[in-house]
């Protein structure tokens with residue numbers, strides 16, 4: 116830190132002082148934060164083809180390319196004005212359990228969902244009188260029992276296929292039954308249905324009417340597939356939709372102009388339903404390039420693309436934009452970087468660099484406020500009033516959390532001033548200025564800045580509105596308040612589907628906020644809500660145990676019981692282990708024991724799965740399984756085999772004294788901005804010279820690229836080759852100068868094409884973990900860790 120102070124340089128005064136708040140100080144930012152600066156000038160600008168397509172207005176060159184939406188020629192019907200909210204639950208014969216687990220009779224819950232659902236989160240059926248014949252059991256559908264859906268499944272298919280003249284007659288009958296049901300109580304309604312002399316299909320219709328009544332749905336809701344089919348739906352689409360269960364299909368096929376919220380448990384077919392919804396959008400004529408699907412992981416994005424591709428074809432699936440929030444926002448921010456006071460090549464600060472910036476922000480605050488009032492007021496000085504050497508570092512964790520939460524919730528320094536938290540305001544203000552001065556944004560900024568662009572620049576809003584006609588959001592429970600704001604703006608056309616489960620919200624440390632469900636209900640007033648509660652994946656034992664546990668969650672929007680029709684399965688064992696190695700030994704022993712027991716059905720190794728929380732834990736398992744000769748497959752690509760990770764490792768390896776040719780080759784392959792063939796030609800030529808002169812790859816490369824003219828290479832190829840060499844030199848300098856491995860890795864990963872955002876983050880996460888400790892010497896770490 117002392118070194119930082121010595122290296123202080125001045126920078127432009129802060130620009131964000133507001134009315135009635137004291138103007139912020141003009142801090143001086145340490146040179147260390149400019150360590151990355153040399154890269155900026157030399158770093159090549161990456162052109163992303165896909166990027167052009169999505170944000171055609173991104174260049175501020177005065178040339179407005181035509182928006183894709185304007186070229187598609189799609190004629191969409193104007194959005195319908197929906198007069199009402201989700202149809203009220205009809206509750207005849209039902210009771211509610213309130214938040215305290217007390218039973219109360221429910222009269223009519225026909226109020227607005229956002230208030231009512233909080234008070235009546237859970238509905239259970241009152242025991243029905245026994246019916247006279249066995250088939251009657253499926254006339255009593257309830258929220259806890261999806262038998263009804265499945266047992267009539269085939270018959271519903273039959274109805275859908277045979278839209279004959281009898282249909283009109285049956286529908287008349289159904290309307291009559293439906294109306295009768297509304298007037299009578301549940302029992303009499305069922306009696307009514309049972310007593311009518313109906314054919315099987317008519318019975319199905321009647322039951323659907325009863326189902327609709329109980330779930331507060333309209334008859335049209337379940338007829339949407341028929342309606343869609345009548346409009347020449349491709350066979351594959353229709354087959355796919357038929358394969359869904361009733362509620363999934365209803366969600367997929369419901370009116371796309373009405374905001375849809377699907378609350379779904381694990382393994383209940385969320386992805387299957389979203390794929391169905393996408394197919395419906397395509398069938399309605401929405402161009403795939405106008406559909407934006409937001410997921411939280413790249414794995415989920417590719418899973419969805421694969422499933423769409425299997426039904427709608429590769430070409431259409433490729434045109435869809437399936438993106439993570441951060442990727443989407445990154446592209447938007449890069450395309451309008453100048454509005455954010457950045458250049459298009461701005462850096463993304465990961466955990467390590469964010470922390471260093473925070474340390475610096477706190478240091479600035481303390482230095483600029485020499486009056487020490489903050490120490491006193493916040494009781495953070497030691498007994499004799501002095502700062503201990505690691506003071507800023509110690510405080511940085513607390514401030515990092517503060518900054519993360521402030522950004523996730525969209526708070527600005529001005530907000531903190533207004534709340535009277537002057538210290539918070541200044542730290543946040545300093546931090547923002549440091550990032551601006553270093554031409555950087557952090558992960559939360561990406562979302563916040565996107566919201567800023569959409570709210571403060573009409574042209575950006577128009578561009579996005581024209582580009583994204585329909586929006587689908589996966590894992591909605593994990594959206595932060597800012598991500599929700601982004602969605603709210605993007606989905607002003609109401610064509611939005613969100614899918615999530617408040618029970619699975621796992622990113623609260625990152626600002627995720629389950630209150631998004633309530634906000635959605637409030638903001639999209641005519642929304643429709645569908646719940647999927649049948650688990651197709653797990654045994655009953657697992658589903659029941661999980662439901663039992665999850666009932667203790669205090670922040671549930673709606674209580675729900677999940678069902679599984681699968682076998683009960685074996686019991687769950689909970690084992691407490693002392694450490695990671697003991698845990699690993701236990702798991703592998705158990706696998707070997709079970710696999711050798713031929714009486715157990717699951718004796719093949721292929722029937723076992725090991726789930727772990729962090730990539731680094733996987734390493735321990737991989738080593739142990741290998742040592743004990745248990746064959747295994749890794750789901751997805753192993754972390755250290757990922758292209759991006761290998762590239763970063765290769766770049767770092769080049770800084771070691773006895774580095775051989777292979778890392779250099781990899782670096783050229785990764786950093787040369789040419790097409791595959793051109794890149795191959797360049798590398799092959801370097802290798803040829805290496806072999807002829809019996810020298811190293813890198814010295815051959817130096818000789819080749821230092822030439823001003825070459826008979827083999829074009830000028831542009833020579834220039835790019837030289838740039839790679841300069842980059843390697845810079846990295847080497849950085850490694851020798853920096854004490855922080857995270858600074859090195861973040862800088863290195865920032866040089867890799869930006870579409871690998873998530874992987875970059877993973878690299879930084881690993882760095883943030885115990886494997887790479889910031890206090891260790893960078894070179895020895897690289898040597899021990901990467902060798």
Ligand SMILES: Nc1ncnc2c1ncn2[C@@H]1O[C@H](COP(=O)(O)OP(=O)(O)OP(=O)(O)O)[C@@H](O)[C@H]1O
Pocket residue numbers: 358359360363379380381382383384385386387388651652
């Ligand atoms: N209607 C259905 N009938 C039979 N199987 C189904 C049905 N819907 C989903 N499945 C099966 O259930 C499994 C889980 O489906 P899917 O991946 O769509 O669920 P999910 O809710 O997205 O899962 P996750 O909890 O991993 O997010 C898959 O194997 C799928 O084929």
